[in-house]
Amino acid sequence: MPESAADMVRPQVALQVMTDLNRTETALLAELESLGRMVAAAKEEIAAMRVENVDATHLPAATDELDEVVRSTADAANEILDVCETLENLQPKLDSEAADTVATCVTRIYEACAFQDITGQRIGKVVNALKQIEQRVRETTGRYARSSALPARHAPARTEGERLANGPQPTAAASSQAEIDALLASFD
Amino acid sequence: MDKNTNVLIVDDYKTMLRIIRNLLKQLDFNNVEEATDGQEALSKLRAGNFGLVISDWNMEPMTGLDLLKEVRADARLKSIPFIMITAESKTENVVAARAAGVSNYIVKPFNAETLRDKIEKVMAHA
Known part of the structure; x- marks a missing residue:
């Protein structure tokens, strides 16, 4: 039975499609190989980074310093409050006008101490942000430098109150x- | 406004507790107790007889919002006026507090006049 024109053309089309596919696959493989080289280089760079000082010294020191700032300002605020309470205790011994002035001033100091x-x-x-960075640095360097399996992090379930607790806004x-x-x- | 009412103030910053206590004293509220988180506050509320709660929001292990929800869910405590004093000033915080049944909301830093005004308002409706 003679072949139709369509039957004669089909193998040529198939060959062309295969050739095109091979070109696409070759290009994709080259891209993947290039990406693989980039990832390997990045891993080597991360592994070679000396981040021990960052996660072992710099970040903890920075958080300690900030904790100290909070403690110092709390101490100072409490000292101011001590003085205010002493002034308030003097009020009964003052005349009315002076007592009112002291009361007004002490109230303003209380308001200001809320800082x-x-x-x-x-x-x-x-x-908290520094602690997050510290954790990420530790995870990243651990992942590439020692290839040890890291425990999965499970965020604890949070209440609505916790989710919305963002502290003071700008x-x-x-x-x-x-x-x-x-x-x-x-x-x- | 009954100045003899027992007031519970809740904040994890001791300095802020002291400031609020002193401001309340100026307003002639002398029956004031303190708690440093929602859990401690809830225990004190269940054990005591309070007529007003003034609470911060951002505390551990129980936030002020979670304390408010517990208070409103408790048959004996649910009608206690509850003022939130917090640095949380986003609309979503105010909306959530309102939905949970907050009586009034004061944003930090606040002044004595605002505190007096809000206390008068919530006590008038108590």
Whole structure:
């Protein structure tokens, strides 16, 4: 039975498709090989990095320093509060006008001393960030330098209160008391 | 406003507890107890007889929001006025606190006038 024109063309098309595929595969393989070389080089570079000082000394020292800042400001704030309480105890011995002035001044000092809470929380956020970096550095260097299996990290389940506990916002992003009052009023 | 009411203040910063206690003293609230996290506060609330809670949000092991939820879920405690004093000023925080039943919300840093105003408001509705 004579072959149709279509039957004669089919093998040629198949050959062309195979040739095109081989070209694509060859290009892909070359890309993969190149990527593999880059990954191997990166691994060697990471393994050769001297990060021991970062995760063993620099980062812990930085967090210790920040903890010390929090302690020092707390001590200072408490010292100021001691003095305020002494002044308040003097009020009954003062005349009315002087007592009122002392009360007003002491109240302003109390309000100002709240800085220690805010700065403490901000510094706490920085300390947590440093600890995260320390952990990542340790994991990365451990993975490439010693090829030891790292334990999987399981984030503990968090409550809504914990998820939303982000500490003080940057001043530009923080809501004012007036904005919060307006938001609460909008629910009534 | 009953100045003899027992007030529980909750904050993990001792300095802040001291500041709030002193400001409350200026407002003639002298029956003030302290707790440094939500768990301790809940124990004190269940053991005592408090008429007002003033709590921070960001504490471990129990946050102020989780404390608020526990208080509102407790038949004996659920009607206690609860003021959140916190640096958490995002809208989502205020909305979550409102949904959990907060009586009022003060953002840190705050002044004595704001504290007095919010206490008067929540005690008027108590």
